[in-house]
Amino acid sequence: xxxxxxxxxxxxxxxxxxxxxxxxxxxxxxxxxxxxxxxxxxxxxxxxxxxxxxxxxxxxxxxxxxxxxxxxxxxxxxxxxxxxxxxxxxxxxxxxxxxxxxxxxxxxxxxxxxxxxxxxxxxxxxxxxxxxxxxxxxxxxxxxxxxxxxxxxxxxxxxxxxxxxxxxxxxxxxxxxxxxxxxxxxxxxxxxxxxxxxxxxxxxxxxxxxxxxxxxxxxxxxxxxxxxxxxxxxxxxxxxxxxxxxxxxxxxxxxxxxxxxxxxxxxxxxxxxxxxxxxxxxxxxxxxxxxxxxxxxxxxxxxxxxxxxxxxxxxxxxxxxxxxxxxxxxxxxxxxxxxxxxxxxxxxxxxxxxxxxxxxxxxxxxxxxxxxxxxxxxxxxxxxxxxxxxxxxxxxxxxxxxxxxxxxxxxxxxxxxxxxxxxxxxxxxxxxxxxxxxxxxxxxxxxxxxxxxxxxxxxxxxxxxxxxxxxxxxxxxxxxxxxxxxxxxx
Amino acid sequence: xxxxxxxxxxxxxxxxxxxxxxxxxxxxxxxxxxxxxxxxxxxxxxxxxxxxxxxxxxxxxxxxxxxxxxxxxxxxxxxxxxxxxxxxxxxxxxxxxxxxxxxxxxxxxxxxxxxxxxxxxxxxxxxxxxxxxxxxxxxxxxxxxxxxxxxxxxxxxxxxxxxxxxxxxxxxxxxxxxxxxxxxxxxxxxxxxxxxxxxxxxxxxxxxxxxxxxxxxxxxxxxxxxxxxxxxxxxxxxxxxxxxxxxxxxxxxxxxxxxxxxxxxxxxxxxxxxxxxxxxxxxxxxxxxxxxxxxxxxxxxxxxxxxxxxxxxxxxxxxxxxxxxxx
Numbered sequence: 001x002x003x004x005x006x007x008x009x010x011x012x013x014x015x016x017x018x019x020x021x022x023x024x025x026x027x028x029x030x031x032x033x034x035x036x037x038x039x040x041x042x043x044x045x046x047x048x049x050x051x052x053x054x055x056x057x058x059x060x061x062x063x064x065x066x067x068x069x070x071x072x073x074x075x076x077x078x079x080x081x082x083x084x085x086x087x088x089x090x091x092x093x094x095x096x097x098x099x100x101x102x103x104x105x106x107x108x109x110x111x112x113x114x115x116x117x118x119x120x121x122x123x124x125x126x127x128x129x130x131x132x133x134x135x136x137x138x139x140x141x142x143x144x145x146x147x148x149x150x151x152x153x154x155x156x157x158x159x160x161x162x163x164x165x166x167x168x169x170x171x172x173x174x175x176x177x178x179x180x181x182x183x184x185x186x187x188x189x190x191x192x193x194x195x196x197x198x199x200x201x202x203x204x205x206x207x208x209x210x211x212x213x214x215x216x217x218x219x220x221x222x223x224x225x226x227x228x229x230x231x232x233x234x235x236x237x238x239x240x241x242x243x244x245x246x247x248x249x250x251x252x253x254x255x256x257x258x259x260x261x262x263x264x265x266x267x268x269x270x271x272x273x274x275x276x277x278x279x280x281x282x283x284x285x286x287x288x289x290x291x292x293x294x295x296x297x298x299x300x301x302x303x304x305x306x307x308x309x310x311x312x313x314x315x316x317x318x319x320x321x322x323x324x325x326x327x328x329x330x331x332x333x334x335x336x337x338x339x340x341x342x343x344x345x346x347x348x349x350x351x352x353x354x355x356x357x358x359x360x361x362x363x364x365x366x367x368x369x370x371x372x373x374x375x376x377x378x379x380x381x382x383x384x385x386x387x388x389x390x391x392x393x394x395x396x397x398x399x400x401x402x403x404x405x406x407x408x409x410x411x412x413x414x415x416x417x418x419x420x421x422x423x424x425x426x427x428x429x430x431x432x433x434x435x436x437x438x439x440x441x442x443x444x445x446x447x448x449x450x451x452x453x454x455x456x457x458x459x460x461x462x463x464x465x466x467x468x469x470x471x472x473x474x475x476x477x478x479x480x481x482x483x484x485x486x487x488x489x490x
Numbered sequence: 491x492x493x494x495x496x497x498x499x500x501x502x503x504x505x506x507x508x509x510x511x512x513x514x515x516x517x518x519x520x521x522x523x524x525x526x527x528x529x530x531x532x533x534x535x536x537x538x539x540x541x542x543x544x545x546x547x548x549x550x551x552x553x554x555x556x557x558x559x560x561x562x563x564x565x566x567x568x569x570x571x572x573x574x575x576x577x578x579x580x581x582x583x584x585x586x587x588x589x590x591x592x593x594x595x596x597x598x599x600x601x602x603x604x605x606x607x608x609x610x611x612x613x614x615x616x617x618x619x620x621x622x623x624x625x626x627x628x629x630x631x632x633x634x635x636x637x638x639x640x641x642x643x644x645x646x647x648x649x650x651x652x653x654x655x656x657x658x659x660x661x662x663x664x665x666x667x668x669x670x671x672x673x674x675x676x677x678x679x680x681x682x683x684x685x686x687x688x689x690x691x692x693x694x695x696x697x698x699x700x701x702x703x704x705x706x707x708x709x710x711x712x713x714x715x716x717x718x719x720x721x722x723x724x725x726x727x728x729x730x731x732x733x734x735x736x737x738x739x740x741x742x743x744x745x746x747x748x749x750x751x752x753x754x755x756x757x758x759x760x761x762x763x764x765x766x767x768x769x770x771x772x773x774x775x776x777x778x779x780x781x782x783x784x785x786x787x788x789x790x791x792x793x794x795x796x797x798x799x800x801x802x803x804x805x806x807x808x809x810x811x812x813x814x815x816x817x
Contacts, residue, residue, distance in 0.1 A: 063596075064588060237589075238585070247591035247592045256492055257590075262492050275492075275496045276747060276754065277754070
């Protein structure tokens with residue numbers, strides 16, 4: 001077997017001790033599945049790589065594939081940093097993930113149906129009441145509402161990491177408005193443009209049919225005949241940091257992108273204002289939070305939202321994707337119980353592992369957490385993007401004391417997990433012009449229609465671009481990679 | 491189509507056209523200043539007047555600065571407080587295009603975005619410093635590329651109709667003001683050397699992109715009256731006021747609700763009709779003819795028409811000449 005040193009670009013590549021590397025084995029040798037591809041990539045010179053990386057970045061900027069950094073009128077827009085060295089997933093690993101993700105979404109859907117319906121689980125397990133009903137993301141006034149088409153989690157983004165042994169573990173469920181899929185599509189376009197022969201050799205499954213699948217999924221849950229249904233994407237507007245994605249989805253699905261002010265509700269039906277008068281809307285892929293959907297239902301002070309939208313939804317006249325109220329199932333404390341949901345609702349063993357989690361609302365967990373703050377990662381249940389976190393092993397005494405007080409004051413808002421040694425992936429470092437080892441996670445996207453779930457073969461691989469960092473969020477210096485899922489060998 | 495999107499299409503067209511026009515007028519004025527042997531203020535004042543920016547400019551730099559070509563160019567290129575400056579106009583065009591990114595074609599968007607990034611970045615500033623002519627030319631070409639691409643890469647449907655409506659209404663206003671300002675200045679001058687006079691009329695034609703078309707249709711005979719008639723009435727010239735208003739009439743007919751579906755769009759059409767009516771050759775001859783009054787009616791009539799369009803199609807009343815952003 002050829003060693004990595006033979007290949008120019010990967011010369012001197014070293015693995016972080018204890019971490020599982022996605023592309024290289026423990027001795028720095030390419031994993032057998034990816035041998036051919038790594039030889040091809042490795043034959044590129046640093047000069048050539050610098051050139052194609054710059055080319056790709058320029059293309060993204062000109063195309064406006066950006067996110068807004070702040071929201072003033074001439075706010076800065078930046079491209080999402082990315083690395084052209086793809087992250088690969090073998091066909092065997094993917095088959096396992098696909099099964100596990102499908103199962104997980106099925107269990108989470110059953111959980112949501114139950115919690116907004118009979119609440120069988122809570123009757124049998126009263127000790128879970130505080131955890132489940134204690135989150136502000138549970139919306140009690142929606143109890144008894146069955147969404148049109150019966151689907152609640154049309155689009156799920158489930159974050160996975162890989163531990164030191166290479167075992168995939170679920171880190172987080174995103175069941176409200178998971179973002180990032182447009183970067184998956186755009187990264188692939190770049191890969192095709194700058195690494196065509198590598199991509200071809202790697203036998204990679206395509207991702208570009210996602211928008212068509214999404215449109216089909218959304219239509220399939222419409223209260224009207226799918227062929228006669230009007231689907232729209234609802235955005236908070238061009239100053240939202242994810243606006244590129246919103247317009248990308250509307251454009252690639254061939255549907256209209258609307259602002260809340262374009263819509264109104266009459267007679268529990270939703271209409272869009274057009275130059276030829278009102279037109280009925282049947283399905284709304286909304287990219288705004290529950291709390292801003294309808295001032296009548298949630299925040300009377302808010303000028304955002306569409307007055308009466310929730311009434312129209314409850315009457316079964318419009319589909320909202322994802323359904324309002326899903327937040328209860330992706331709350332970080334509720335997450336701890338998903339393996340139990342899988343057993344309870346499906347009578348199956350969980351296919352995917354997940355990270356052991358201490359729920360501070362439980363007394364014995366809380367005691368353990370407070371005694372082991374130096375070893376644990378503490379997270380606030382209702383904050384995203386890597387905010388509201390304590391990275392125990394890297395924390396100062398003051399930070400730990402601050403979190404101790406916060407946990408004691410509001411235990412329900414905190415969970416803690418052991419720090420997992422995230423897997424790494426060879427990543428181009430422009431400053432040193434070499435390939436370095438950086439930690440990654442993976443967010444696959446799962447679409448669910450009344451006919452069942454479909455997993456996009458690929459996903460957003462987020463990478464911590466700073467040496468030593470575990471934080472992959474774009475808001476905290478993370479970047480992305482294209483994820484190449486290999487085809488089954490015939 | 492969604493009313494907000496129609497509005498943003500309309501303004502995308504207007505801003506692109508305005509940017510092209512500003513760049514063209516500055517480019518041509520720079521050329522005129524080199525060979526017309528005119529006092530500098532007679533060169534540069536009209537550039538400000540065409541865009542209705544004399545007041546803003548004077549407040550910032552004083553009236554005497556109208557003789558300072560560099561100050562005028564800097565103002566009409568980089569001034570954030572001017573609704574006609576290139577930096578503002580192209581920002582607004584790009585902002586509209588970005589907001590309706592799913593409506594404009596990818597090619598069209600990329601050109602607008604690239605131009606915006608170029609202007610705001612080092613490359614644009616370097617070009618402005620080292621080659622003014624090339625700077626304006628680049629802007630003009632990119633805008634024309636974008637407008638051309640919109641016609642060849644988008645569905646020929648309502649969004650494009652609104653973009654083009656914005657273009658022709660902006661253009662008719664620009665041509666009318668260009669003609670008004672220059673005609674006023676040039677005819678008011680002491681009757682001087684015929685060659686100088688001819689150079690002025692030619693520069694006016696160039697500022698309206700009409701030099702070659704005019705020469706073709708007039709076999710090279712240049713007079714002030716002929717140039718005025720050409721820019722105002724020539725039905726075959728795409729920047730003449732008449733051509734633009736006739737085009738606007740066509741788009742408004744396409745956009746208006748079909749018969750039997752209410753009155754939508756009928757008011758706009760009714761407002762346009764009397765404007766078109768006045769654009770006859772007789773309007774420029776005889777003792778009653780008054781070019782300035784006619785042009786003023788065109789400029790005012792067009793801006794009233796724009797307000798009416800906003801009310802009928804975008805569901806809002808709009809202040810003169812501006813877009814309500816982010817509303």
